[in-house]
Amino acid sequence: MTDTQKLRVAAIGVGSLGRHHARNYAELSREGRVEFVGTCDANPETAKRVAADNECSSFTDWQELLGKVDVVSIATPTETHCEIACAFLERGVHTLVEKPIASNLEDADKMIAAANASGAKLMVGQLERFNPAMVALRPLVTKPLYFEIHRVSPFPNRSLDVDVVLDVMIHDLDAVQWLVGEDVRVSSIHAVGIPIISDKVDAANARIEFENGAVANITASRVGTEKVRKT
Helix, strand or coil, rough: CCCCCEEEEEECCCCCCCCHHHHHHHHHHHHHCEEEEEEEECCCCHHHHHHHHHHCECCHHHHHHHCCCCCCEEEHHHHHHHHHHHHHHCCEEEEECCCCCCCCHHHHHHHHHHHHHHHHCCECHHHHCCCCCHHHCCCCCCCEEEEEEEEEEEECCCCCCCCHHHHHHHHHHHHHHHCCCCCCCEEEEEEEEEECCCCCCCCEEEEEEECEEEEEEEECCCCCCCCEECC
């Protein structure tokens, strides 16, 4: 690809989160910055609806996009991330995967290895790092000592393939590590979690101590009566 050619992009999985990826790609396409190849979703109606909203083609099989794109976003169920991402990464396609990267470390390591082998970029959608408040806070809080974080929401009826830690708490875990310092190691973790509605943990609390003395107490629940976020 030359400097004058546009990156060819696609959004795979265009439900609750993926439709936002599609909208942003469409905006970039209208600005002439990328070529939006299309949306892809296992549900044909969803794929077509989001494609129509964003003036692009629709696909129902992600493999149809192999060889047609330079960049993909993947917002499919977590258990499918590894297979889909590795297929594109192995072909040198830059890949943005919604959080969590995978449901287990083995799959995450496979994805990282595929990216390293091909030189393609792999990024996980940890959006809190781009939250304007967090961006402004980071240079001001150089040595944080204590975090008290509560993230509660009503039962979502989606993203139930993973527990509340990988679905919700992961945002705060990443943000805390980012603020404390990515090179600062964890010294101890005391955590509890219980399934309440689903067969996976729906409410959890973790007390995390770092080697530099910082402490984080994080609570996450997806079975609340209202949406609450306190930091």
